[in-house]
Amino acid sequence: MKRLITVILILINSMNIYAQDMNVEEPDVQAIDWAWAGQRVWFDFVSQSKHQMIAYYDSSRQMSVAVREMGDINGGPWQYHKLPSFLGWDAHNKVEAAFDKNGIIHVVGNLHANALVYFRSTEPYDPRTLTQVSVMVDSQYEQQMTYPEFFKAPDGNLIFKYRDGTSGQGKWFYNRWNAKQGNWTHLHESVLLDGEDIRSVYPVGPVIGPDGVAHIVFVWRETPKASSNHDLSYARSRDLVNWETSTGKKIKLPITLSSGEIIDPIPEHGGLLNGRTPIGFDGNGQALVTYQKYDANGQTQVYLLRRENNQWHKKQVSNWKNSRVELDKSGALDLPIITKEPAFVNKQNNIVVSAVWRDVRWEWVLDNKNLAVISGGPIEEPLPKSIVKYDLKNDIPLRVLPLMKEQTEPSKEYFLSWEALQPNRDQARADIPAPTTLRVHKVLKNNDK
DSSP states (O other): OOOOOEEOHHHHHHHHHHHHHOOBOOOEEEEEEEEOOSSOOOOEEEEETTEEEEEEEBTTSEEEEEEEEOOSTTOOOOEEEEEEEEOOSOTTOOEEEEEOTTOOEEEEEOOEEEOOOEEEESSTTOGGGEEEOSOSSOGGGSSSEEEEEEEEOTTSOEEEEEEEEETTEEEEEEEEEETTTTEEEESSSSOSEEOTTTOEEEEEEEEEOTTSOEEEEEEEESSSSGGGEEEEEEEEESSSSSEEOTTOOEEOSSBOTTTSEEEEOOOTTSOOOTTOOOEEEOTTOOEEEEEEEEOTTSOEEEEEEEEETTEEEEEEOOOOSSOOOOOOOOSSOOOSEEOOSOOEEOTTSOEEEEEEETTEEEEEEEOTTTOOEEEEEEOOOOSOHHHHTTSOSSSSOEEEEEEEETTTEEEEEEEEEEEOOOOOTTOOOSSOOOOEEEEEEEOOBOTTO
16 A cells, blocks of 8 residues: 655644645646655755755765755756765665855765765855865764764854764764864764763754754664663753753763653663654743653553653653554664654644654644643645645655755745655665656745635
């Protein structure tokens, strides 16, 4: 049975608001390139000022970049450049792209516990001047890199984060780019998160809240198997340098298992999954953490945490039957339950929590006062039909990403789509699917309705 559309976490929240406030016409669509469809590897789609940039793997698995300047309603022509890096079968090896404040392009990707793969342009907004850079800050900490990510700090500076080490044994570095001097430096004197050479740690965030405070949520893992995840934890910061607990207690860096704030002491083999702990906010700006773990009967359920009255309040949101997800596996997993969308507040000031179960999207509405579940159940996919129509009648899911406007905010207007198979635990398949068309969609508002 064909899987439903898979959408990265930042898309759904954007589209919920979009679906409420906008009527959709047929979008303008541009075919960008043939793309690799052998497994889901996340691409990137960002903008700064009048420029848009896509980083992806083409049909030959080659890392590629396309940039255009938006000169009119249709945008200018795309400039393409192919980079000397080729994808294998590892679904971890996403590609990340960013502009600095001067328009210099940065591209990192194809990393899963291997040495730095990084390209930087010599001219603003010109992908054809991208050249490979062998060292970002210190090569001794850039030999086993995974989970690269660019993001903008509250002050607008470009930050790059990554894990150094392996699954079950790793630590997290944050680098800061100096656009004037043209160099990277470590943001912290030590590392931010440290598994102390005996475990690994998997953060989500930083996510900047309504008050400008950065929040991260993280889980600890003892082995490469996902079943060894444990102890959902939290920290916050006003400057990304100095970190504290939810009570304001300063945390000395690096944050370790013993020094961090554990907000749900889930044991190993408790059903906790790394990378599935999105952070949202309620109407008062309080952090909302969605995650999944086993209930008292051993079934996987969706939970929500909120800080209130000087403590974390936990609520079981779902009540599924026969929903246990076995996590005694390593590699990128094809999972029946996905919690990747941040909880948010709807127009009625109630909290909305989302998840995907067996390819069907579910939503629950919770009372903002006491987190009581008001309603819940499966809902229709919120994507416009004019994008969904490119979901071909095959067994390959359509992937959809919103443009990240100014590299910080998901767009309601521009989207990137392509088809790609589910992960295969980073192993080769017996057959290679045909390439898919990578498209940019411009969704229009219908002012006549």
